[in-house]
Amino acid sequence: MASQSTIEWTEVTWNPVTGCTKISQGCKFCYAERMAKRLKAMGVEQYKDGFKVRLAPQVLETPLSWKKPRTVFVNSMSDLFQEEVPLWYIQDVFDIMRRTPQHTYQVLTKRSERLKELSSELHWSPNIWMGVSVEDERVAFRIEDLKACGAKVKFLSVEPLIKPLYTLPLNGIDWVIVGGESGPKARPMKKEWVDIVHQKCKELEVPFFFKQWGKPKFNSNPMDPTIQKDHPKHAKGGCQLDGKVYREMPERHALMK
Numbered sequence: 027m028a029s030q031s032t033i034e035w036t037e038v039t040w041n042p043v044t045g046c047t048k049i050s051q052g053c054k055f056c057y058a059e060r061m062a063k064r065l066k067a068m069g070v071e072q073y074k075d076g077f078k079v080r081l082a083p084q085v086l087e088t089p090l091s092w093k094k095p096r097t098v099f100v101n102s103m104s105d106l107f108q109e110e111v112p113l114w115y116i117q118d119v120f121d122i123m124r125r126t127p128q129h130t131y132q133v134l135t136k137r138s139e140r141l142k143e144l145s146s147e148l149h150w151s152p153n154i155w156m157g158v159s160v161e162d163e164r165v166a167f168r169i170e171d172l173k174a175c176g177a178k179v180k181f182l183s184v185e186p187l188i189k190p191l192y193t194l195p196l197n198g199i200d201w202v203i204v205g206g207e208s209g210p211k212a213r214p215m216k217k218e219w220v221d222i223v224h225q226k227c228k229e230l231e232v233p234f235f236f237k238q239w240g241k242p243k244f245n246s247n248p249m250d251p252t253i254q255k256d257h258p259k260h261a262k263g264g265c266q267l268d269g270k271v272y273r274e275m276p277e278r279h280a281l282m283k
Contacts, residue, residue, distance in 0.1 A: 157201075190216075200232065
């Protein structure tokens, strides 16, 4: 199965793996963990064990049935590069992505070391975009691991941005997403932290996508119209930065490489 997504930078989600384990501060208030608990309570079979890692081979071939091109977030409810996911299964996921070049796949991981380790064992077709999460300076090493992989399009998800990121080497990076944390225990994001990332993107002409402030109280502009749920570009806490909505995408940038 696949689900239409409310995530601003994608269209649908596809979860051939579900469940995960926490490895860094960005995981502390994981939205997928909260959702998995709800799905378990609803009796969804894949989540009968809650957020434990489970392969879902029954949905592997779902993208083969999609005729219209889609932008697909792979494993919104998991991390494909967890140690519990065997290489042969990751290769099966990559094979489906390779066989459906009409779709664009966005794969995101916090396990950058394993991504780097397995990269040469994977078939990197041009429609596979690979990203890493970078929530603070402590995990900035993930960026260099990402650069070592074979993906044509490489991106960063700087979400939730929980501390300033002064170390942000963007050479070789095709796209940067920034967002604040949402949810009941969300940690605040400061505007100056966003400005640091935005300025680095402008300097290297890297497409910049500002997803959300997370909560209205974190927004530097309490009059931001995108805070309102009926606004066509509404996001959690609003998504204007200095009066502008930034939803840049990497296609043109990547094609110029």
